[in-house]
Amino acid sequence: MKVLVINAGSSSLKYQLYDMREETVMASGRVERIGMDSSILTHEVPGRQEVRDVSEILDHVTAVKRVVDILVDPQHGVLSAINEIQAVGHRVVHGGESFKQSVIVTPEVKLEIRRLFDLAPLHNPAHMMGISAVEANLPNVEQVVVFDTAFHQTMPPTAYLYPIPMVLYRRHKIRRYGFHGTSHHYVSDQAAQLLGKPLSEVKMVSCHIGNGASVTAIKEGQSVDTSMGLTPLEGLMMGTRSGDIDPAIVPFTMNKEELTLSEVNSMLNKHSGLLAISGISSDMREIVQGMDEGDKNAQLAFDMYVYRLRKYIGAYAAAMNGLDVLIFTAGVGENSDRLRASVCEGLTFLGIELDEELNKKRSKEARYISTENSRIKVLVVPTNEELLIARDTYALVQQAKQA
Numbered sequence: 001m002k003v004l005v006i007n008a009g010s011s012s013l014k015y016q017l018y019d020m021r022e023e024t025v026m027a028s029g030r031v032e033r034i035g036m037d038s039s040i041l042t043h044e045v046p047g048r049q050e051v052r053d054v055s056e057i058l059d060h061v062t063a064v065k066r067v068v069d070i071l072v073d074p075q076h077g078v079l080s081a082i083n084e085i086q087a088v089g090h091r092v093v094h095g096g097e098s099f100k101q102s103v104i105v106t107p108e109v110k111l112e113i114r115r116l117f118d119l120a121p122l123h124n125p126a127h128m129m130g131i132s133a134v135e136a137n138l139p140n141v142e143q144v145v146v147f148d149t150a151f152h153q154t155m156p157p158t159a160y161l162y163p164i165p166m167v168l169y170r171r172h173k174i175r176r177y178g179f180h181g182t183s184h185h186y187v188s189d190q191a192a193q194l195l196g197k198p199l200s201e202v203k204m205v206s207c208h209i210g211n212g213a214s215v216t217a218i219k220e221g222q223s224v225d226t227s228m229g230l231t232p233l234e235g236l237m238m239g240t241r242s243g244d245i246d247p248a249i250v251p252f253t254m255n256k257e258e259l260t261l262s263e264v265n266s267m268l269n270k271h272s273g274l275l276a277i278s279g280i281s282s283d284m285r286e287i288v289q290g291m292d293e294g295d296k297n298a299q300l301a302f303d304m305y306v307y308r309l310r311k312y313i314g315a316y317a318a319a320m321n322g323l324d325v326l327i328f329t330a331g332v333g334e335n336s337d338r339l340r341a342s343v344c345e346g347l348t349f350l351g352i353e354l355d356e357e358l359n360k361k362r363s364k365e366a367r368y369i370s371t372e373n374s375r376i377k378v379l380v381v382p383t384n385e386e387l388l389i390a391r392d393t394y395a396l397v398q399q400a401k402q403a
């Protein structure tokens with residue numbers, strides 16, 4: 001079965017086409033600047049040169065049409081006919097409390113995703129445009145939605161409720177949802193495979209550290225707590241997001257600086273984190289370079305970032321009354337040996353012993369970076385959210401066919 005995975009944003013659309021027999025990527029690419037002048041389609045087929053096409057793409061329906069056209073194009077395509085695409089899987093950021101796992105798209109599912117627009121106003125409407133655009137271009141193909149929040153729906157109320165008036169939860173569903181669930185789920189499965197142990201026997205902390213960053217406590221294969229909350233602003237210090245702060249800073253700053261709500265929101269989401277403290281960049285590579293050149297603010301930003309991450313790992317070891325495995329993933333987690341070494345340096349009391357050589361080795365494979373004697377195993381596991389979306393899509397569509 002060939003499965004097309006789509007991640008639709010408001011002005012962009014990323015895609016990957018999988019052949020599920022061997023889980024191979026046949027083609028991938030993205031459409032950028034949808035609805036603006038000179039939209040760009042970038043298309044890649046393994047082993048061939050990348051294709052770039054600049055044209056006018058005014059909406060998501062046209063964007064999906066261009067993707068389908070290039071997939072069957074005699075020169076650049078990989079399919080002989082459009083009906084070779086048998087299912088489409090979509091990434092959807094917010095599934096609220098309604099979606100505890102991936103589901104096949106039905107009119108009821110679409111209605112529910114629309115009801116959740118309030119909780120993810122920047123993301124869910126764009127995902128819906130992606131779903132409708134596929135309906136318009138591939139009307140007979142089954143679609144599946146895979147939610148970033150679904151993996152965290154196993155959290156108990158002690159972890160997901162905020163100590164604020166309960167009426168706010170009842171009325172507006174204000175609670176912790178958590179994000180990056182597809183990634184935390186994927187890397188915890190991969191880690192269990194590498195360890196050769198069933199998920200039911202291990203307590204894991206998974207650190208997804210990219211531009212956005214979150215930590216999850218995983219017990220018996222289930223998320224029991226996670227650092228992002230109602231929105232992806234809570235938790236760790238990130239590239240441009242503050243993560244945890246005293247909530248009283250919001251009214252205090254609004255008052256002192258005469259800021260509006262949207263200005264404070266923008267300050268905390270776009271002008272905080274590594275960028276704010278270093279004054280250089282939100283990109284960890286530039287922070288490390290700054291540190292190496294003796295920049296004190298870059299060093300402070302790095303130290304704060306590490307300190308806050310380390311505190312969460314300790315907190316989650318306490319939340320689970322133990323820890324067996326620590327996982328690093330995503331852009332920074334997979335690539336920055338400096339970050340991993342600094343985080344682990346302060347966790348020796350837990351029984352973490354990093355192997356310096358293994359930590360420095362670069363590889364695209366899941367691997368150990370702790371010593372053989374380390375009581376807690378430390379792993380780097382490259383994330384692959386698209387593959388998990390393709391797998392869920394394939395499984396659900398196969399099930400539906402057999403039913």
Ligand code: ADP
Pocket residue numbers: 209210211212239282283284285330331332335336
């Ligand atoms: P996103 O959250 O946008 O999906 P990624 O998981 O792709 O982000 O992570 C992107 C970040 O990874 C970049 O901003 C950069 O800081 C970091 N990164 C990538 N390579 C390295 C590296 N070699 N060393 C340190 N950081 C890196």
